[in-house]
Amino acid sequence: MNFLQEEAYQNGIDRVLISEQEIKEAIRKAGAQIDAEYQGKPLLLVSILKGAFIFLADLARAVSIPCEIGFMQAQSYFENTESSGTVEIILDLTQDISNYHVIIVEDIIDTGRTLSLVAEQLRARNPLSLKILTLLDKPERREVNLKADISLFTIRDEFVIGYGLDFAEYYRNLPYIGVYQPEKK
Numbered sequence: 001m002n003f004l005q006e007e008a009y010q011n012g013i014d015r016v017l018i019s020e021q022e023i024k025e026a027i028r029k030a031g032a033q034i035d036a037e038y039q040g041k042p043l044l045l046v047s048i049l050k051g052a053f054i055f056l057a058d059l060a061r062a063v064s065i066p067c068e069i070g071f072m073q074a075q076s077y078f079e080n081t082e083s084s085g086t087v088e089i090i091l092d093l094t095q096d097i098s099n100y101h102v103i104i105v106e107d108i109i110d111t112g113r114t115l116s117l118v119a120e121q122l123r124a125r126n127p128l129s130l131k132i133l134t135l136l137d138k139p140e141r142r143e144v145n146l147k148a149d150i151s152l153f154t155i156r157d158e159f160v161i162g163y164g165l166d167f168a169e170y171y172r173n174l175p176y177i178g179v180y181q182p183e184k185k
Ligand code: IMP
Pocket: 051, 076, 077, 083, 107, 108, 109, 110, 111, 112, 113, 114, 115, 158, 159, 160, 161, 165, 166, 167
C-alpha cells in the first residue's frame, strides 16, 4: 500500500466516526473536570506518544489550572492492525513524579497491554496519585484488567485513524476520528 498515492490514501478512510466538533466538546468537559479535581494540586499531564500528541495539545489548552506536561513513548504496535505481545518504554519522563498528581493522557485503550505496563512503571515511582484519561476506549478488545478513570468515547471494535492515531504512520493529521478501510482485494 502506497499512501503517497492520493487515491490509496483517500480509499483508506471509510467514514468519519467522531467529528472535530464532538471531540472539541468532549475535551472542553474533560478540561473542566480536571480544573475542578486538581485545583491547588501539583499536576503533571503525561502524554503517551505518538498517538496522544494531538489530544494532549488540545486537552492541555482546555485545562486552565497550572500544570506541567511530560512525554513517554511505548512501543507495542507495528505496521498492522493487531497489537503485539511485548511493550517497551523507548522514551521516558525527565521529571521525578513523586511530588505530582499524574494523569496519563492516552489516545486509545485497546487490549490495554501498553497502558497497563506504563501505569505499573509510573505507580512504582510513587506519584501523589495516578489516573488514566483516554480519548477512546475499545472495551471489547481488552486482554488485561485495566479501566480508564476518564474515557471520552467508547467505540466498537473497529480500527480507527486520525486525530493522532495512525495506520502505518499515516492519517495522524486528520482533524477527526475516522474508520480505516483496509485495501479491497
Ligand atoms: P493496546 O496496548 O492494545 O491497548 O494498544 C495500544 C496502542 O495501540 C494505542 O496506544 C494505539 O497506538 C494503538 N491502537 C490500538 N487500537 C488502535 C486503532 O484502532 N487505531 C490506531 N491505533 C490503535
